[in-house]
Amino acid sequence: MISVLRVGSRSRPGLRYRLQEAIIGWAFILPAVLGLLFFQLGPVLASLYFSFTNYDIVTPPKWVGLTNYVRLFTADRLYIKSLTVTAYYSALAIPLSLVAAYLVALLMNQRVRGISLYRTLWYLPSLVPATANGVLWLWLLNRDFGPVNFFLRLAGLPAPAWLSDPNWTVPALVLVHLWGVGNAVLIFLAGLQGVPQHLYEAAEVDGATWWHRFRHVTLPMTSSIIFFNLVMGIIGTFQVFSIVYIIFTPPATEIGTAGPENAALVYVLYLYRNAFQYFKMGYASAMAWVLLLIILTLTALVFRSQGRWVYYEAVRR
Amino acid sequence: MLHSSVQIQPLSRRGVRLRRLFRQAVAHAVLGGGGFLMMVPFFWLLSSSLKAPHEIYVIPPQFIPNPVRWQNYLEVLVDQPFLRFTRNTLIATVPATVGQVLTASLAAYSFARLRFPGRDLVFGVLLTTIMLPYAVTLIPVYVMFKELGWIGTFLPLIVPYWFGGGAFNIFLLRQFFLTIPNELEDAALIDGAGYLTIYARIITPLSVPALTVVAIFSFLHHWNDFLAPLLYLNHYENWTLSIGIAMLKGALSGGRDTTHLMMAMSTLMILPIIALYFAAQRAFIQGIVLTGLKG
Numbered sequence: 001m002i003s004v005l006r007v008g009s010r011s012r013p014g015l016r017y018r019l020q021e022a023i024i025g026w027a028f029i030l031p032a033v034l035g036l037l038f039f040q041l042g043p044v045l046a047s048l049y050f051s052f053t054n055y056d057i058v059t060p061p062k063w064v065g066l067t068n069y070v071r072l073f074t075a076d077r078l079y080i081k082s083l084t085v086t087a088y089y090s091a092l093a094i095p096l097s098l099v100a101a102y103l104v105a106l107l108m109n110q111r112v113r114g115i116s117l118y119r120t121l122w123y124l125p126s127l128v129p130a131t132a133n134g135v136l137w138l139w140l141l142n143r144d145f146g147p148v149n150f151f152l153r154l155a156g157l158p159a160p161a162w163l164s165d166p167n168w169t170v171p172a173l174v175l176v177h178l179w180g181v182g183n184a185v186l187i188f189l190a191g192l193q194g195v196p197q198h199l200y201e202a203a204e205v206d207g208a209t210w211w212h213r214f215r216h217v218t219l220p221m222t223s224s225i226i227f228f229n230l231v232m233g234i235i236g237t238f239q240v241f242s243i244v245y246i247i248f249t250p251p252a253t254e255i256g257t258a259g260p261e262n263a264a265l266v267y268v269l270y271l272y273r274n275a276f277q278y279f280k281m282g283y284a285s286a287m288a289w290v291l292l293l294i295i296l297t298l299t300a301l302v303f304r305s306q307g308r309w310v311y312y313e314a315v316r317r
Numbered sequence: 318m319l320h321s322s323v324q325i326q327p328l329s330r331r332g333v334r335l336r337r338l339f340r341q342a343v344a345h346a347v348l349g350g351g352g353f354l355m356m357v358p359f360f361w362l363l364s365s366s367l368k369a370p371h372e373i374y375v376i377p378p379q380f381i382p383n384p385v386r387w388q389n390y391l392e393v394l395v396d397q398p399f400l401r402f403t404r405n406t407l408i409a410t411v412p413a414t415v416g417q418v419l420t421a422s423l424a425a426y427s428f429a430r431l432r433f434p435g436r437d438l439v440f441g442v443l444l445t446t447i448m449l450p451y452a453v454t455l456i457p458v459y460v461m462f463k464e465l466g467w468i469g470t471f472l473p474l475i476v477p478y479w480f481g482g483g484a485f486n487i488f489l490l491r492q493f494f495l496t497i498p499n500e501l502e503d504a505a506l507i508d509g510a511g512y513l514t515i516y517a518r519i520i521t522p523l524s525v526p527a528l529t530v531v532a533i534f535s536f537l538h539h540w541n542d543f544l545a546p547l548l549y550l551n552h553y554e555n556w557t558l559s560i561g562i563a564m565l566k567g568a569l570s571g572g573r574d575t576t577h578l579m580m581a582m583s584t585l586m587i588l589p590i591i592a593l594y595f596a597a598q599r600a601f602i603q604g605i606v607l608t609g610l611k612g
Contacts, residue, residue, distance in 0.1 A: 021431050024512045028427035031420040032487060033439060035480025039458060040446045046457035057460065104351065107344040114345075119602070120594075121352030124359070127590050129541035131559040132583035135566055136362050139373070139576065147361055147378045179358065183605060190606040231448070239450055242543040246563045268452050275456050276548065288453045295450050 044292075050285035057279055068286035079287070081262055082270040085170060089266060090237040092174045098229060101181045105188030106218075119189075123182035134246030137176050138163070148175075163247065166263035173264065176243060184229050191225035192218065220311040227302070227310045234298050238291065241268040267291060362587075366390070366580035373576050386577075393581045401554070402561035409474040409546075409557055410539040416475065417535040418528055421482030425490035426516045430502065440491075443484045451544075459548060473549040474539070474557075486531045489607055493527035494520060530604035533597055537590065558586045 026033075051068055053061035072079050108118060128136075140146050141162035149159035162172040195218060203213045244266050248259045258265035271291070275284035360380070365373055366389055368382040393399045427433075428440050462473045481487060502515050510518070521528065546560035556564065562582050565575070594601055 018432075021512075022433035025427045025431035025433035025436065028431070028512070028516075029424045029436075029439060029481075031479060032424040032443065032481025035420075035477065035482075036439075036443055036446065038461070039477050039480060040449060040454060041442075043454035043457035043461075044449065046460075047453055047455075050456060057463065104348070107348050110340055110344040112341055112344045112348065116598075118348040118352050120598075121355055122348075123601075124591065124594065125355050127537065127594060128587055129559055129590070130543045131541075131563045132362070132587050135562060135579050135583045136358055138566075139365065139580075140358055140361060144376060145374050145378060147357065147380070150376075150378050179355065182355070186602065186605040235448060235450060239452055245547075246543070246566070271452060271455075275459075281456050281460070285456050288450075288456065292450055292453045295448075299448065 047285040047288050050282050051289050052286075053282040055281040055285075057281055061282060064282070068283050069290070071283070072286060072290065078262065078265065078270060082265045082267045085263065085265050086238060086240075086267040089170050089173060089240065090234070092170065093177045093237045094230070094233040096174060097178055097181050097184060098226065098233060100178060101184035101229070102188050102226070104181070104185045105192055108185070108189050109192040119186065122185050126180040126182040128180070130242035131246055133176060133180075134243055137172075137179075137243075138247055141172055141175075164260050166259070166261040169248075169259045169263040173240070173244060173247075173266075176247075177237070177240075184233075187229060188222065188225060191222040195221040223310045224312055227306060231299050231302055234302070235295060238295055238298075239268050240266050241272065244269055245272070362580055362584055365577060366584045368577050370574040370577050373574075389577050389581045390585070393578055393585065397565075397578060397582065398553070398556075398561060399558075399582055399585065402556055402558045405471075405550075405555050405561075406540060406557040406559075409471045410536060412475045413478040413539045414532055414535045416479035417482035417486060418532050419482070420479055421486040421531060422490050422521065422524070422528060423516065424481055425487045425494055426512075426520050428487065429491045429494035430520075431512065443481075444488060446484045447488070455548075462549065468549055469551050469555070470549070471555065474542070474545050478535075478539075482531075482535070486535070490524070490527055490531060492607075493524055497523050526600065526603065527607075529597065529600045530607065533593065533600055534604055536593070540590065558582075562586065 050061060052063060052065060054064050054067075055061035104122060108115060108122075112118070140148050143149060143159065143161040143164065146162075148162070152159045160168040162168045162175075199217045199221070200213055203217055208216070244258070244264050248264045258269055267287070268291075271284050271287045274280045274287065361378075364380055364382050367385045367387065368379070368389075369386055372379055372382060428436060458473075458477075462468060465472075467473050467476075497520065501519050505515050505519060541559060542557075543559045543563065546557045547563075550556055550560055553561075553564075562579060565582075566579055
């Protein structure tokens with residue numbers, strides 16, 4: 001009796017039930033759908049519109065066509081600066097954190113004792129809020145009194161003026177970024193632990209060296225996780241903001257510098273200034289859309305390259 | 318090549334063991350040494366928070382404060398606006414987290430279990446927003462809140478999270494709900510239970526681990542968030558910890574150096590997070606694993 005009813009209700013329910021299910025189904029996702037419209041899709045389109053206007057929030061937007069975009073690339077040296085700073089930062093931070101996280105995860109996967117202690121030690125820094133991070137690293141990297149330079153001097157290495165020498169500001173930010181690498185380590189570790197043991201055994205029987213096992217088993221079996229971390233790395237580093245703002249914006253004089261010679265003027269920081277300090281909302285929206293296109297292009301390239309280096313088990317099915 | 322290795326293997330069992338020992342030693346050295354380095358900033362933070370101001374400007378840096386000034390913490394808690402900042406942070410964080418868990422799990426239940434036209438399309442569109450840069454929605458959302466007259470209130474920090482709670486959380490919870498067997502719900506349906514009852518009485522209790530993961534990471538996000546408070550909280554009175562500490566950084570109380578107090582506040586801000594980590598370590602690890610599984 002019950003099973004008959006169940007089959008009835010699951011596979012060919014009556015119209016009334018189907019209608020009821022549809023109404024309730026939509027009711028449950030309604031908040032999410034409204035959120036999608038009001039906080040995601042709507043704003044994306046609105047910012048596209050704003051990007052073609054002059055808009056100071058007080059008076060209604062005035063259509064100016066492509067002016068904002070043209071000005072970005074032809075008349076705004078600071079914008080070009082922010083692009084290069086961000087590209088430089090990403091070019092350093094993404095590969096370094098990927099490689100470091102992967103290597104550490106490989107070591108953690110060696111069935112060493114005390115793994116949970118190591119996991120905790122490496123992971124905790126990634127939980128630190130940007131504010132505390134900024135306050136802390138401002139002093140860790142202090143040229144004269146900071147412990148980083150103290151250790152560098154101890155090792156006989158040059159002790160750079162991390163935060164006041166324009167050549168060192170981006171590396172300093174990368175260093176701070178690397179301190180929070182633990183999250184990626186644990187994602188990699190989960191991937192490594194998911195590699196089926198029998199593949200290693202088979203490789204061993206075939207006489208594969210550790211390098212072969214790594215190159216032909218570990219790497220392909222974790223490539224989808226590398227891919228994931230790479231995409232997330234691109235999206236994250238191109239939008240770095242809080243930590244830079246906290247370290248480099250002097251509290252009293254909010255407007256103005258972004259590190260020595262604007263060497264820390266990352267993209268979103270410049271966008272923030274245009275939007276919320278100069279109230280050039282249209283101009284900043286154009287910046288936002290260029291950033292969207294850059295990120296989309298980069299992730300699309302990574303996705304396109306997937307076929308060549310990312311191995312998905314499911315594809316074989 | 319195959320031949321030689323087959324011959325070598327039985328011979329070198331001791332070699333294999335030695336090599337494994339060596340590998341473990343290297344692993345311990347790097348993991349331990351690196352882990353130690355990772356802890357140095359925490360130690361520096363704690364030690365600076367217990368120093369007198371002039372002790373911070375010392376060459377070489379003094380790692381153990383002498384004397385240990387516990388009164389820094391007392392001063393932060395009594396004189397400084399720390400308690401107000403903490404209260405403000407909780408006012409924003411708690412409702413935002415509740416909204417996120419509630420609306421995300423409702424949507425996830427619907428996507429996982431109910432059948433209705435347009436479901437897969439909406440879910441697909443929702444998933445693409447995971448990759449949407451926040452910078453693109455920043456300005457129009459700000460304009461919207463400005464039009465609503467919500468600047469300077471906590472509403473912009475709370476209300477958006479009552480609208481679905483983020484595509485990623487919906488995705489994560491849906492994946493989890495899909496692993497719960499159907500039988501219980503079918504039985505409940507036959508007994509005349511509504512979908513809301515099933516969600517509240519069957520799905521939710523069976524999904525406590527996944528809901529915990531979402532709640533923890535949601536809480537962390539709001540506790541740590543800097544950008545939204547920076548944009549929307551323009552009054553000293555309603556600053557949260559993240560914006561409050563950043564704004565007070567180096568600018569406090571007429572010419573007096575307050576770095577040690579900043580350090581104490583930062584320590585106090587981190588403390589609950591670390592406590593949360595140790596209280597719910599498994600949920601943390603699980604959450605990170607689930608994050609990676611998406612890839």
